[in-house]
Amino acid sequence: MAEVDWRVCDPARFDLLLIRTTWDYVDHEAEFLAFLDRAGRVAPVANDPAVVTWNLSKRYLQELAGKGLPVIPSLFVDEPTPASAAFEAFGAGEVILKPVVGGGGFGQSRLTRAQAEGVLIQPGQFAQPLVPEIMTAGEVSMIFVDGEFCHAVRKLPGGGDYRIHVIHGGGEHPYDPGPAEIEAAHAFVAALPVPALACRVDVIPTPVGLLLMELEAIEPHLFPTYGADLGGRMAQACGRLLA
Known part of the structure; x- marks a missing residue:
């Protein structure tokens, strides 16, 4: 070995x-x-x-x-998409943006509705409710x-x-x-x-x-x-x- x-x-x-x-x-x-x-x-x-x-x-x-x-609800995108779409989809107070390929909790973002203003979910990311x-x-x-x-x-x-x-x-x-x-x-x-x-x-x-x-x-x-x-x-x- x-x-x-x-x-x-x-x-x-x-x-x-x-x-x-x-x-x-x-x-x-x-x-x-x-x-x-x-x-x-x-x-x-x-x-x-x-x-x-x-x-x-x-x-x-x-x-x-x-x-x-x-499974925790997940939103995947094929083009840049406003993060507000995740809040609409989940009805959640906070969402987490994660890498589609990733691990260890790295590369994530925690967003409230106010913080999501102007933020885009990229195709290499997906969103889940907290x-x-x-x-x-x-x-x-x-x-x-x-x-x-x-x-x-x-x-x-x-x-x-x-x-x-x-x-x-x-x-x-x-x-x-x-x-x-x-x-x-x-x-x-x-x-x-x-x-x-x-x-x-x-x-x-x-x-x-x-x-x-x-x-x-x-x-x-x-x-x-x-x-x-x-x-x-x-x-x-x-x-x-x-x-």
Whole structure:
């Protein structure tokens, strides 16, 4: 086993390529996709390049919503569009503008109606209402390995921010979801275009049920601190992929 940079990796040297911390793909989308295409021709890649390609653009949220799954409402645009359109669509007091290809809570803007005056949503962005429960209930991340639930963690924002990431001041806490929560999260896993070796379902608890924030299937942080048997599960899943 070796850790290698995808930029200089020769995929033919390996029996299996497991994508882990390729966080710079958001700035080098075309090169990353080209690498996955090359790699997939000579070795198994996890997650499957078809899943990664599908998951790269947040427009996958539209597909999941179209299947009737509970996703935070999202507005995507094909041309510069006044941010006021998002307020009209959602009836929300605040909206968040996010990159269509992005991660880690970076590149986002939080807008009130007054702040949205003159702001345009660009084609590389999309808008969502600020779900107020993110400030109190936080976000629950459920980890699945080989399609089976493994463990979960609750993430809460800090310092008045809405972002729950530690790098933005958020905090992490152990979480034990109930069967109904696991079942709800598993519905998103089942909706992937092809099965994932490992993925993470991020949901916000609301009075109307769990709403999907993100289904992370590229290089999901799996919160190993909270999953005692994560290593064993991952090893078994990799073994099955190679069998």
